[in-house]
Every structure is written in structure tokens, then in C-alpha cells.
Amino acid sequence: xxxxxxxxxxxxxxxxxxxxxxxxxxxxxxxxxxxxxxxxxxxxxxxxxxxxxxxxxxxxxxxxxxxxxxxxxxxxxxxxxxxxxxxxxxxxxxxxxxxxxxxxxxxxxxxxxxxxxxxxxxxxxxxxxxxxxxxxxxxxxxxxxxxxxxxxxxxxxxxxxxxxxxxxxxxxxxxxxxxxxxxxxxxxxxxxx
Numbered sequence: 001x002x003x004x005x006x007x008x009x010x011x012x013x014x015x016x017x018x019x020x021x022x023x024x025x026x027x028x029x030x031x032x033x034x035x036x037x038x039x040x041x042x043x044x045x046x047x048x049x050x051x052x053x054x055x056x057x058x059x060x061x062x063x064x065x066x067x068x069x070x071x072x073x074x075x076x077x078x079x080x081x082x083x084x085x086x087x088x089x090x091x092x093x094x095x096x097x098x099x100x101x102x103x104x105x106x107x108x109x110x111x112x113x114x115x116x117x118x119x120x121x122x123x124x125x126x127x128x129x130x131x132x133x134x135x136x137x138x139x140x141x142x143x144x145x146x147x148x149x150x151x152x153x154x155x156x157x158x159x160x161x162x163x164x165x166x167x168x169x170x171x172x173x174x175x176x177x178x179x180x181x182x183x184x185x186x187x188x189x190x191x192x193x
Contacts, residue, residue, distance in 0.1 A: 008118075008119065008120065008137065009115055009118065011137075012117070012133075013133065016128075016129035016130045016133055017129055017130070018127075018128065018129045019101050019102075020101060020125065020127075020128070021097055021101030022067055022070050022125035022128070023116060023117075023124060023125055023128065024093070024094035024097045024101075024103070025066050025067065025070075025093050025094065025097065026063055026066055026067045026070040026071055026074070026091055026092075026093070026125070027054055027091065027092045027093070027094070028074055028089065028090065028091050028092060029050065029090075029092075030078065030083045031047075032088040032089075032090065033056055033090040036050065036051060037051070046112075049110050049111075049112050050112060052110070053094055053095060053096065053110060053112065053113065054092035054093065054094055054095070055092060055093060055095055056090045056091070056092050057090070057091045057092065057093060060086070060089060060091060062091075063091030063093075066093070067125065069125070069126050070125040070126065071091060073123065073125065073126050074091075074123050075089070077123045078123070081187075081188075081189070096109075117130050117134060120134050120137035120138040120140075120141055121134075121138065121188050122134060138188075141185065141188075142190075142193045145181070145182055145185055145190050145193050146193050148178050148181055148182055149182065149193070151178065152175060152178055152179065152182075155171050155174060155175050155178075156175075158171060159171045159172070159175075
């Protein structure tokens with residue numbers, strides 16, 4: 001977990017969950033199910049944990065019977081990001097959610113459950129208590145990246161104005177760190193912010 005994720009999780013309020021159970025009844029990942037199985041066999045702890053909690057639905061249609069609105073929202077969000085390919089898409093349900101939307105192993109649940117939603121870009125069901133807060137956190141991250149991009153432009157101008165090799169090298173070092181930060185958000189579209 002990087003510093004950004006730790007900082008995000010430390011700020012995330014726990015009282016926004018409405019206990020509707022939809023995020024546990026209709027979940028997905030951008031990693032195809034076959035790939036998750038391979039990763040599990042290779043000892044990838046994230047895949048092991050995910051598959052120990054979630055079992056796949058037979059089809060998207062079966063997941064849609066549980067909550068068409070949630071399935072369609074996930075597909076829409078992934079399509080916008082360019083991460084939707086129907087042949088790779090699998091929806092899952094939690095093995096430990098009871099009929100009253102309570103986790104039967106809440107006290108011993110895995111980190112992936114404790115940390116959800118684990119990023120401002122987590123896709124939550126429509127009407128989720130986290131929707132507004134996640135939107136606010138996405139916008140804060142975008143503002144941070146926009147500010148870094150502005151500062152990168154200023155550094156470029158400064159670098160072009162100096163003849164000192166030492167100062168140019170220091171500026172280049174700072175630029176690299178800032179570009180790495182922007183790159184962390186590339187999967188969310190930071191090149192367009």
C-alpha cells in the first residue's frame with residue numbers, strides 16, 4: 001500500500017455505509033477470472049484473498065438478476081475508463097453475506113473488505129453512502145495533479161532560463177518526482193486533467 005492509499009484510508013469515514021449489501025452481492029475486478037485463478041495458483045495474496053471471499057456468478061445476466069442497476073453502473077464506469085471487455089468481465093458475490101446484509105465473519109474479515117472502498121475511483125452501487133465522498137476525493141486528487149502539472153511547466157521555464165548545470169540537474173530531479181506522481185494517476189486519466 002502506497003502513501004496515497006494510506007492517507008486516503010485514514011480519511012475515509014466508516015459511517016457512510018448504508019448496509020445495503022450491494023457492494024458484496026455484485027462485485028467485480030478488472031482482472032479476468034481466469035487470470036485471477038492463475039494468480040492464485042502462483043501464490044498472489046491479493047488473488048487468494050479475493051477468491052476466498054468472492055465466488056463468480058455464472059454470467060452477467062445472473063448478476064443482473066441480483067441488481068441490474070449495479071451491474072449496469074459498473075459496466076458504464078469501466079467503459080468510460082476503457083477497462084470494459086465483456087469477454088473478460090465476471091461478477092462475483094460474497095460467500096459470507098447473510099440475508100440481512102450482514103457479514104457472517106465481520107470481526108475476522110479480510111483487509112480487502114475492511115478497506116472498501118479503497119480508492120476514490122472505487123465503483124460503488126448507485127445510491128451508496130460513499131458516492132458523494134468519493135466524488136469529492138476524486139476531485140481533490142485531480143486538483144492536486146493539475147497543480148503539479150502547472151508547477152512542472154514553471155520548472156521547465158526556470159530550467160530553460162538558467163545556465164547552471166547544477167541547478168538544471170536539481171530541477172530535473174524534482175521534475176522526475178513530480179512526473180512520477182502524475183503517472184500514478186494515469187490509469188484514472190491524469191493525462192487529461
